[in-house]
Amino acid sequence: MPDTTDAQNEFQxxxxxxxxxxxxxxxxxxxxxxxxxxxxxxxxxxSATDCSVFFKTAMVSLGKLIREEKIQDGQKAESVLPELAxxxxxQWSKERSESQExxxxxxxxxxxxxxxEEELRLTRNHIFVWNQLEEVPEEERTAFEAWIVADPETRxxxxxxxxxxxxxxxHFGGRAPGEWPDWxxxxxxxxxxxxxxxxxxxxxxxxxxxxxxESRANKIIRNVFIVSILGFVLYNGVSYLLKPKVPxxxxxxxxxPPKSLLTDAxxxxxxxxxxxxxxxxxxxxxxxxEADVYYSKGEYSEAQDPLLxxxxxxxxxxxxxxxxxxxxxxxQMDDPGLALQCFSKIEDIEAFGxxxxxxxxxxxxxxxxxNPDLRDRAARAVERFLSNTRDEKRRALAEEMFExxxx
Numbered sequence: 001m002p003d004t005t006d007a008q009n010e011f012q013x014x015x016x017x018x019x020x021x022x023x024x025x026x027x028x029x030x031x032x033x034x035x036x037x038x039x040x041x042x043x044x045x046x047s048a049t050d051c052s053v054f055f056k057t058a059m060v061s062l063g064k065l066i067r068e069e070k071i072q073d074g075q076k077a078e079s080v081l082p083e084l085a086x087x088x089x090x091q092w093s094k095e096r097s098e099s100q101e102x103x104x105x106x107x108x109x110x111x112x113x114x115x116x117e118e119e120l121r122l123t124r125n126h127i128f129v130w131n132q133l134e135e136v137p138e139e140e141r142t143a144f145e146a147w148i149v150a151d152p153e154t155r156x157x158x159x160x161x162x163x164x165x166x167x168x169x170x171h172f173g174g175r176a177p178g179e180w181p182d183w184x185x186x187x188x189x190x191x192x193x194x195x196x197x198x199x200x201x202x203x204x205x206x207x208x209x210x211x212x213x214e215s216r217a218n219k220i221i222r223n224v225f226i227v228s229i230l231g232f233v234l235y236n237g238v239s240y241l242l243k244p245k246v247p248x249x250x251x252x253x254x255x256x257p258p259k260s261l262l263t264d265a266x267x268x269x270x271x272x273x274x275x276x277x278x279x280x281x282x283x284x285x286x287x288x289x290e291a292d293v294y295y296s297k298g299e300y301s302e303a304q305d306p307l308l309x310x311x312x313x314x315x316x317x318x319x320x321x322x323x324x325x326x327x328x329x330x331x332q333m334d335d336p337g338l339a340l341q342c343f344s345k346i347e348d349i350e351a352f353g354x355x356x357x358x359x360x361x362x363x364x365x366x367x368x369x370x371n372p373d374l375r376d377r378a379a380r381a382v383e384r385f386l387s388n389t390r391d392e393k394r395r396a397l398a399e400e401m402f403e404x405x406x407x
Contacts, residue, residue, distance in 0.1 A: 018059070018077055019066040021195040023202070026059070030203035033078040040082045041089050047395070049386045049402055050089060052204060058084035059200040060193045061123045065115065067192060084115070091120055096390060122183070129187035130194050131384055132169050134377065135340075145188050148180065168344055247368040247378060250404050254397055255362050257332060261292040261303075261325050284310065284318030291325065300329045311345075320348035327359060336366035357385040358394060365401070379405040 017025030037058065038051040046054070058081045065071050071080070133141050144161045163177050172181050258264035265288050287306040294303035307329070310322030327342035340363045343356050364381035368374040382402045389395050 014077065015066045015071060018196070019063045019192065021063070021192065021199040023199055026196070026199040027203045027206060029059075029077045029081070030055075030200065030207050033081040034204060034207055036078065036082045037085045040086050044086065044089060045093075046089055047386070047399055049383055049399060053383065053387060054085040054089045054092075055081070056197055056200040056204065057088050057124060057127060058082075060127060060197050061088070061115065061120065063196040064119075064123065064193060070114065087115065088120055088124065091117060092124065092387075122186075123193070125183055126187040126190050126193055127197060129170060129184060130197060131380065133188075134380060135169070148185050148188050165344065168347060171349060173347055173349065247365050247372075247375060247405065250401050251362060251365045251369060254365075254401060255331070257328050259296070261295050262288050265321055265325070284321055287318070288321065288325070295325075295329070300333050303329055320346045320352065324352055324355070327363075331359065331363060331366065334366070336363040339363050339366075354385065354389045354391065354394070357388050358398075361385045361398070361401075365405070368405070375405055 014025055014029070018029055034055055037055040038048075041051045041054055042048075061084045062071075062077060062080055065080075133145070136144065143159070144166070147155060147158050147161055150158065160178075163180075167173050167175065170181075170184060172184070175181070262285065265284070287310055290306040291303045294300070304326060307322045307326045310318050311326065313319060323342045323345045327339040330336070330339035330342060340360060343360050343363070346352055346356055349356070361378070361381040361384070364374065364378040368378040379402055382398050382405060386395060386398050386402065389398065
């Protein structure tokens, strides 16, 4: 007769291990559940990137449910994960006004799984915060997180973070200076969820590079492959070593700056404006025209001066235009670091939309061209763009970028 006590203990140990981000437990569950989640999300219209993102998101949600003791006896992680992933994908798709068909194709089949829409949304919000924090230099990030979770007395003794910078980074503009949102602190305090997200990322990478078993046929294929590679290297020699890095090719293939700053900016100008707004837009157009004269001739250094005038006027409705086109120019001048700073200062998120994410992703690709160690960060930046875009053409380009950078 089977020992039900031992089986129950093993079940509880597995759930506890996942909730605490135990690497072995996470790897084991990933190996079983990842293919099922991929099939579930793909059948609902999701891309390869969506499958990856929502598998890890479901892992974080499941860990939280386990820690809050909301998982029923007998519910296994590998059966709950596809349901959670489908729920997240359906809600995320609906929020971005995608087709109703996607929502209908991702039903929840587990009647014992109880999780509210708000809980799902908060989990994705936490993940957004963790991903955004990856773009902050480590020393600055550590200081910022320590300040956020500190009590008021301790905060008063520490240097205050740049509210404007972080309000732009985390998209909570419109708040009074110093009015930090509660969800930001909650995300930073969620160390268990953050650790599980990181463990799921690592487990997914390891699962995808599991070696093929060494059968006799595989050994033959492997040997033929090795001989082919050696021949390739000997034949190509120096030309192979001098071949441009993949990030350089990725950037070259996808960086298509506007031909005219003025024409591009005109698309964002409102058609109906008050007299005061019209005057500001007129000044903006005059300075953009001046910058565009130089820009169209490739004289990027000279084109910066009128744009800088726009950024210096904090009351100008055109300040965001100045930062946006300065960012594009710095990117063309092979200065992705300063370009990133320009894009991060844009406050008019509604007007620029996903263009900001697109060019920020290209900044990280450019950085990876100079520093191969940043290749993974570039891939994450492209992944973040994919989670924020509705443009099908750019989505297709970004999918290809992500695959190139993930190799």
